[in-house]
Amino acid sequence: MRSIWKGALTFGLVNVPVKVYSATEDHDVPLHQVHAADGGRIRYQRICEIDGEVVPYADIDKAYDDGERTVVLTKEDLASLPAERSREIEVVEFVPSEQIDLLTLDRAYYLEPDSSSPKAYVLLRKTLEQTDRTAIVRFSLRQKTRLAALRVRGDVLVLQTLLWADEVREASFPALETEVKISDKELDLSASLVESFSGDFDPAEYTDAYQAELRTLIEAKLDKGDALDTSETFGEAEGADSGGEVIDLMEALRASVERSRAARGASGDKGSAGSGSGDGGSAKKKAAPKKTKKAS
Known part of the structure; x- marks a missing residue:
């Protein structure tokens, strides 16, 4: 460094x-812009609107305009x-x-x-x-x-x-201004769901899935060029989310808890077969949801 x-x-x-x-x-993959028609590189230049010349960074100063007057601030001015x-x-x-x-x-x-x-x-x-x-x-x-x-x-x-302080916006949402009643049963199920997903956070267990997929796509394009079929690389695209579907909150909570427990149990069976520890054999359990592991 x-x-x-x-x-x-x-x-x-x-x-x-x-x-x-x-x-x-x-860690993002560096990309630049090109002309879609011929692949030509798109470049941005600093053009002076008075003489039309390209201006090098060394010759650029800053200015403030109040609508009527403009004052130029040189590097020496700012350094002072x-x-x-x-x-x-x-x-x-x-x-x-x-x-x-x-x-x-x-x-x-x-x-x-x-x-x-x-x-x-x-x-x-x-x-x-x-x-x-x-x-x-x-x-x-x-x-x-x-x-x-x-x-x-x-x-x-x-x-x-x-x-x-003035750079942080205040959050004001009408939907949160109305009183919402949460039953004890809903709160208990929600807490159970949280518990089923609980674990110790290790940032190294997670990776940027989009950047990994982007690198895979680039390697595939380099190998096969425009003949690449993305469905062969990533599989068929999943259907669009239904979005506005109304769900039963209690039923969704119950189903989520059951699915998380089943996943945790299956993971426990593979990792501790024959140990006889059961569900209560360990005070700390790894998180049930799937994690995006580092690409090899």
């Missing part, structure tokens, strides 16, 4: 030099802003971790200690772990002021940017 930013975590008089790395990456010049990740407060709304979490970054002694880094990490607190920090990155949550992941401090 290559660091994208260097600075220092500051809280009180404590200064922790750090390097910042992107914690995530895109005090917030942009700052290399500090300032801790503004420590909050209980459960107060962080998952909806507000955005991009994640790893922080690496950038000094000969990582003592201050380790001290902050252990303090966050011991107090079960998350640090709310403020910093500037790529011409934006960011608010972020500083938390612990294993032995590493992770910086996860937060959406600003």
Whole structure:
């Protein structure tokens, strides 16, 4: 990995030099646009509307237009802003971790200690772990002021940017404004269904099915070209979903619980034949629903 930013975590008089790395990456198959008629590559160019010339990135500035006047902001103008010049990740407060709304979490970054002694880094990490607190920090990155949550992941401090309060939309749906009555029986069946699907989450057990299928399609197209019959590769397409069908909620819950239990039982029979453990032989059971396993 290559660091994208260097600075220092500051809280009180404590200064922790750090390097910042992107914690995530895109795994999508890279595609580009072509002309359907002849396969020619479609390219986008930056054309100046005054002289009609293609403009290189190095010669592009930004501008603000209020409808009557336009002001051009050069790279030097933007770099002169005090917030942009700052290399500090300032801790503004420590909050209980459960107060962080998952909806507000955005991009994640790893922080690496950038000094000969990582003592201050380790001290902050252990303090966050011991107090079960998350640090709310403020910093500037790529011409934006960011608010972020500083938390612990294993032995590493992770910086996860937060959406600003006015960037999160309020949810207001008329259907939820009317009173809905849920019977105890419905709630019990629903809880049973949840229990039948329960398990310990392991992200490594899941993979992106669409990207795996896309890679399969690309390999098949490379092998057979336009003569490819997709039904031979993926099978016939299933019929369209009926969509608006009205169902009996209780009957759907019962059927779902029974099917999940049957699937779990069949899986248990294969994995523990002759063990005599029965349904209650294990306190933890793997999730019953099928998981999309990694493509080989």
